Amino acid sequence: xxxxxxxxxxxxxxxxxxxxxxxxxxxxxxxxxxxxxxxxxxxxxxxxxxxxxxxxxxxxxxxxxxxxxxxxxxxxxxxxxxxxxxxxxxxxxxxxxxxxxxxxxxxxxxxxxxxxx
Amino acid sequence: xxxxxxxxxxxxxxxxxxxxxxxxxxxxxxxxxxxxxxxxxxxxxxxxxxxxxxxxxxxxxxxxxxxxxxxxxxxxxxxxxxxxxxxxxxxxxxxxxxxxxxxxxxxxxxxxxxxxxxxxxxxxxxxxxxxxxxxxxxxxxxxxxxxxxxxxxxxxxxxxxxxxxxxxxxxxxxxxxxxxxxxxxxxxxxxxxxxxxxxxxxxxxxxxxxxxxxxxxxxxxxxxxxxxxxxxxxxxxxxxxxxxxxxxxxxxxxxxxxxxxxxxxxxxxxxxxxxxxxxxxxxxxxxxxxxxxxxxxxxxxxxxxxxxxxxxxxxxxxxxxxxxxxxxxxxxxxxxxxxxxxxxxxxxxxxxxxxxxxxxxxxxxxxxxxxxxxxxxxxxxxxxxxxxxxxxxxxxxxxxxxxxxxxxxxxxxxxxxxxxxxxxxxxxxxxxxxxxxxxxxxxxxxxxxxxxxxxxxxxxxxxxxxxxxxxxxxxxxxxxxxx
Numbered sequence: 217x218x219x220x221x222x223x224x225x226x227x228x229x230x231x232x233x234x235x236x237x238x239x240x241x242x243x244x245x246x247x248x249x250x251x252x253x254x255x256x257x258x259x260x261x262x263x264x265x266x267x268x269x270x271x272x273x274x275x276x277x278x279x280x281x282x283x284x285x286x287x288x289x290x291x292x293x294x295x296x297x298x299x300x301x302x303x304x305x306x307x308x309x310x311x312x313x314x315x316x317x318x319x320x321x322x323x324x325x326x327x328x329x330x331x332x333x
Numbered sequence: 334x335x336x337x338x339x340x341x342x343x344x345x346x347x348x349x350x351x352x353x354x355x356x357x358x359x360x361x362x363x364x365x366x367x368x369x370x371x372x373x374x375x376x377x378x379x380x381x382x383x384x385x386x387x388x389x390x391x392x393x394x395x396x397x398x399x400x401x402x403x404x405x406x407x408x409x410x411x412x413x414x415x416x417x418x419x420x421x422x423x424x425x426x427x428x429x430x431x432x433x434x435x436x437x438x439x440x441x442x443x444x445x446x447x448x449x450x451x452x453x454x455x456x457x458x459x460x461x462x463x464x465x466x467x468x469x470x471x472x473x474x475x476x477x478x479x480x481x482x483x484x485x486x487x488x489x490x491x492x493x494x495x496x497x498x499x500x501x502x503x504x505x506x507x508x509x510x511x512x513x514x515x516x517x518x519x520x521x522x523x524x525x526x527x528x529x530x531x532x533x534x535x536x537x538x539x540x541x542x543x544x545x546x547x548x549x550x551x552x553x554x555x556x557x558x559x560x561x562x563x564x565x566x567x568x569x570x571x572x573x574x575x576x577x578x579x580x581x582x583x584x585x586x587x588x589x590x591x592x593x594x595x596x597x598x599x600x601x602x603x604x605x606x607x608x609x610x611x612x613x614x615x616x617x618x619x620x621x622x623x624x625x626x627x628x629x630x631x632x633x634x635x636x637x638x639x640x641x642x643x644x645x646x647x648x649x650x651x652x653x654x655x656x657x658x659x660x661x662x663x664x665x666x667x668x669x670x671x672x673x674x675x676x677x678x679x680x681x682x683x684x685x686x687x688x689x690x691x692x693x694x695x696x697x698x699x700x701x702x703x704x705x706x707x708x709x710x711x712x713x714x715x716x717x718x719x720x721x722x723x724x725x726x727x728x729x730x731x732x733x734x735x736x737x738x739x740x741x742x743x744x745x746x747x748x749x750x751x752x753x754x755x756x757x758x759x760x761x762x763x764x765x766x767x768x769x770x771x772x773x774x775x776x777x778x779x780x781x782x783x784x785x786x787x788x789x790x791x792x793x794x795x796x797x798x799x800x801x802x803x804x805x806x807x808x809x810x811x812x813x814x815x816x
Contacts (some may be wrong), residue, residue: 218450222583223443225460225586230541232576232580233590235430235589235592235593236596238597239594239597240594240596240600243596243601244492244598245359246361246362246750247363247364247717248604248691248701249701250363250364250367250695250701250702251601251701252699253361253371253701253702254361254698255335255598255601255696255698256430256434256677257358257361257374258572258597258601259434259438259571260437261354261372261572261590262571262590264350264354264378264575265445265571266385266688267587268446268448268587269410270386271388271582272447272452273406275388275451277393277396277399278452280384281451282402282403285403286406287410287443287449288443288444289410289414289810290443291414291447292441292444293439293726294418294440295416295418295438298418298419298422298433299437301418301421301422301804302434302437303647304368304371305382305422306430307367310364310367311710311711312710320602322563327606328455330664
């Protein structure tokens with residue numbers, strides 16, 4: 217049995233095309249109110265580059281490659297962790313009139329529900 | 334035989350990650366499901382990163398003697414990079430979000446560029462196609478890295494002014510051509526046996542040097558107001574670079590995640606440019622400040638200052654109020670006070686809504702986040718196209734720290750630099766209060782006819798201080814009524 221993945225030529229183009237289409241359609245539905253979390257969220261998703269960084273570092277065979285590979289993992293991990301942290305923080309803030317805040321970490325006194333006139 | 338199981342696991346987890354990313358992003362399309370969306374995507378990331386250490390079972394012969402060191406290095410890099418970014422992400426103020434996103438984005442671009450560098454220095458590319466794709470990813474990643482860093486510096490006010498020199502565009506074009514030329518030369522030397530004039534490692538250094546320089550030079554002349562669009566473009570660039578390097582490493586998860594973000598980032602960029610009524614190329618290759626310098630003010634009427642307390646009391650007795658917040662509110666950190674004032678109005682039976690312009694703040698949607706942070710429920714927040722028709726039937730429009738996004742010149746004055754930009758129709762409300770620090774102009778540097786309108790009064794002062802006075806005035810009323 218062989219599980220090595222081999223993607224070449226047109227197969228790669230098919231993957232790229234379908235992924236681009238999916239991204240376009242998925243994002244097209246996001247309301248403007250969520251554009252900032254969306255931008256940081258998609259920013260988080262390309263943090264997957266850290267996986268490529270780990271692959272490159274593990275396969276490094278001299279000091280130069282090790283140094284650059286280390287750099288790749290360092291930056292990729294920063295992209296992923298930072299992107300997740302800010303997106304999660306922002307999304308936790310969105311709430312409707314009927315609900316208490318999911319997170320009240322910042323210590324702002326939030327009076328209960330606004331009374332309806 | 335030993336390599337089959339790890340390969341199977343890596344393949345399966347990468348597949349799962351690709352699915353979870355898309356499913357997570359899809360859940361982010363509504364405020365209700367969005368928090369779970371980022372968790373779903375987070376799980377995908379965690380699984381993929383953990384599984385990637387299984388690559389250790391299948392490294393190249395030359396790397397085997399270094400494997401232990403490499404694994405340790407990978408752990409250190411992961412914990413160090415992830416830890417610092419996590420900590421900074423938890424700490425950063427919501428107002429500083431645009432530059433933080435720029436920074437994280439630059440990191441991603443840098444990582445993609447670094448992966449390409451390892452491939453290039455190790456001469457690992459298998460054939461012309463792979464080499465070209467590696468170089469392309471390296472170019473885009475490097476531009477995204479250095480460009481994002483400049484964007485961060487501009488947003489963080491480290492660099493304060495756009496830097497413009499005569500002939501800059503031509504010079505930037507030249508640098509771009511040189512970069513592509515060096516890239517092409519690398520292909521010729523490696524794949525077609527052309528004798529190199531410069532030795533190979535130096536050629537790669539030159540290539541990266543040119544690409545990084547291009548990113549810097551391209552971003553320097555762009556004004557601060559346009560940085561959100563630039564960040565969005567670099568976000569798409571990084572996605573693209575990651576996708577291309579994914580092909581080089583034969584990793585479909587990287588290809589899919591990268592390309593999804595690339596397409597999403599492009600769409601977001603176009604939406605933003607549309608909200609500013611400008612084309613993307615106009616933003617990248619001309620400067621807003623330069624256009625806006627023209628003098629144009631034949632506006633009739635006068636500015637009518639009023640006291641904050643009077644304005645507050647007027648709103649207390651109105652039946653509908655629409656609030657238009659702008660970045661001036663965020664600068665004075667007045668969101669909390671604003672929501673306190675809104676709750677007072679609501680308690681008095683006033684219908685209050687927020688109208689947010691797509692480019693309010695320093696990145697699209699940032700004002701929504703800032704209001705959410707202050708506790709404003711999102712069902713009170715309306716976007717331009719949903720609320721614009723309501724202004725004419727509204728008693729009071731309260732404009733706080735916003736200027737260009739309510740400038741009627743965008744509708745009427747063809748010579749105005751913002752002509753055609755969709756604006757909030759605050760001027761159509763029966764009464765308009767504008768809270769502003771002074772007579773200064775907005776980012777576009779143009780006069781605002783709204784302020785001179787018969788129905789408009791100016792409340793001068795820092796947004797937060799003004800809101801405190803409004804709150805006191807309305808509270809004072811409540812007390813005297815109760816007495």
